Amino acid sequence: MSTPSYVPWTEKHKPRSIAEIKEIVGEAEYIDSFVSWLRNWKPGDKAALLYGPPGVGKTLLVEVVAKEFGYELFQLNASDTRTEAALRRLVGQSSKTVSLYGSKGKLIFLDEIDGLYGVGEADAVKAIVELIKESRVPIVMAANDPWDPKLRPLREVSVMIEFKRLRSSSIIKHLKKICAKEGIMADERALKIVAELAEGDMRSAVNDLQAAAQGKKRLTVNDVSWLRARNRQYQAFDVLRMLFAAKRCDDARNVVNSSLLDYETLMLWIDENLPRQYTDPEELAKAYYYLARADVFLGRMNRGQKWELLKYIIDFMTAGVAMSKIHPYRFTKYGFPQKILLLAKAKGTRAIRESICEKVASKCHLSKRKASTEIMPFLHVMFEAPGLAKHDVSRWLGLDESMEEFLKKHR
Template sequence: MTSGATIEWSEKYRPETLSAIVGNSKPVRELCAWASEWQHGIPDQRAAILYGKPGIGKTTAAHALAHDFGWEIIELNASDQRTAGVIQKVAGSASKTASISGGIRLIVLDEADNIHGTADRGGAQSLVKIIKNTSQPILLTANDLYGVSQSIKDLCVPIAFRSLQSRSIIHVLKDICHDEGIACEAEVLQRIAENAHGDIRSAINDLQAVAQGKSELHSEDVVISARDSRDTIFTALKKIFKGKDIKEALTATYSIDETPDNLIQWIDENLPNQYRGRDLTSAMLALSRADIFLGRVQRCQNYRMWRYAGAMMTSGVVVSKSHEYPGARFMPPSRWRRLGRTRTSRQIRDAISEKISTLCQVSQRYARLNFLPFIRMLFVDHDYAVHLAARMNLDISEIAYVTGSKKDTKKVKTIYQEAQALIEDKSSEGIEIFGGFGAREEKVRVEPEKPEKEPKKPEKKPQTSLFDF
């Protein structure tokens, strides 16, 4: 084997051109069509989103596109913090200017479905503004299209990448073995390809692991555990609503990355569109019993009851069906969409509660439920609002949340500016006290010391008697 074994083969043999990408010819054509529009000016849809399972070539396609079209590429990946400030600094500035050579610059944002949480607060809103105003192409990648904000999806061309078939993966593995000088049996490549479940990156990594230090590979050399093949939630829902086997429906839920609390919301959302009449009533009864068990799990922390909840919400729904219904397409829980729309507001609320809990030495939950409403009442008074904003060091978004106003209103801006000025005054005052800078010098009049007079010594009288001392 060559010295290239020290390099990860998934990087060493990463396709550099779109023509070298296997198994996804249709999405590659769609990607090229979108990119070609940029050669003739700014198109209507300035961004595209590549979505599909991990390891099937989405990021590789983005880099290959830049290579084929001669574009400069700027990438912001999932390991980077994607707050509004970072996205505006990196992607925002890049979206308004061309490359150094004057050509087109491709901006790639990896794993756009993971822009959430306190660390990425405001990132989605900032990205929407950048896409609307960009003069350069923007390419997003996502593992789960449903995890991407709807406002972002509305501005993008969706391009679906599919899992690779085993024969396509085998073809790639054969070429790698040939380049590395490894004699490999066909059965070995077949087992590795099937174990990857469409993930070509995992297949290449498995091949490198079993070929380490070998020039020949036989079937007995392949000792790799079966990779966990995860079904999607839609596969499980199909077996619940369209299937007839209660055991198959229950087993399908074991191979998805959803807790029973999430799964019951999926079933509850889609059940009215899949069943009718008495079947719907019976299925809802089974679902309500599953919810009772979930409540007991939460109260008692006895997670063994999950099995009963899972059986009721899957097998109970299956047996409730008396005949087939023409069902509609499956939809994600509407509650999640509502929470997604209020995500930023909840993050700001939690950030304020954390500051209150730190200052008042109480829990964050107690601060949110008891102190935050009281602080909102105090913010009605302007002077109180300024001093509290300075004391808690609130930013302009947090002030807008407490006052119930928008960030660009005069009231919010005035409170923020006066609070910042008060913070600066306190800081400068603290520096003067600590360092003694600017202290007023007091003139002390020094008078010359007067020589002290020696006390007069008493004159000694002659002793006249025995007791006269």
């Protein structure tokens, strides 16, 4: 294909007609409801409010239907139009233009209506309600969450049309089509993984597919496995945030239950991110004390099969760590999930990595932490690539075989 590679596949492979959408999602009530609302609309009728999770084709359907029925779309994204004044000006103009020419061919589309926020949002809602009542052309809106109390006045003047998460099978169908057009042989299982991770969100599925498959002739399960790791990382970020923000012991403990991470992995995450979250030495010392206790108990539990110790381990690493907090929780960027995932996966790699960092630190006169964050990534790249100066570097640093192996494999 000659299309330049920076075109997002969500654009390039977007369905262009109602039939094409139906080919993917099957016969769908929401499509028919919207079409019949539009065809039957006359001045004084309700607006349409399309709602449902992101990436399920709300914006897409409006665009496609407008095109197919020959409407000129007058499209506004509500989250770009924060003040009532701006909104009023924009919609005012269009409705006037419309009434002036008595044109029937326009469709006003207020997208992401739940993105209205801040000062004047109530006025904006009022302005839209007025517009809906006066308009001589149909108005359609879209929202992720239409149940927001501030949108209530809009719900009252709208026909509500619900979009659900897309089925995995629909997503797979679309992904297959894209692969065919891009000349990629894709394993069914790989597509299945992409589709399932997207949880009904076509935009995210297509974006993931592009990230994993673009430029390839084949797409295997291996090519998409990192997507899963990435999702787990998000999981861990959320878990850490809940943990560090917990105000009560119970809330902190519950974090373990609500997470997919096992406690050993969670411990690594906490260990890595404690110094990012807690900057006051007193907090940090206390939190490390509890984490160390958890680690000691973990050792005892594993050595002696004393499973009854687990509850103490969990208490120490959750409640203990969370209650060490002196200052209020503040937003923190958590770090280096990849490394931790790898450490969790491969026993022993942690020690190897440590000793590489030690060598780098002493040779380069850096702290181990700097060596870890700033030099290690380059070493990984260097050792993965064929050629380059890795042998010289390895000799200079005094790396042994296991360390070289580690740098090659464990990015």
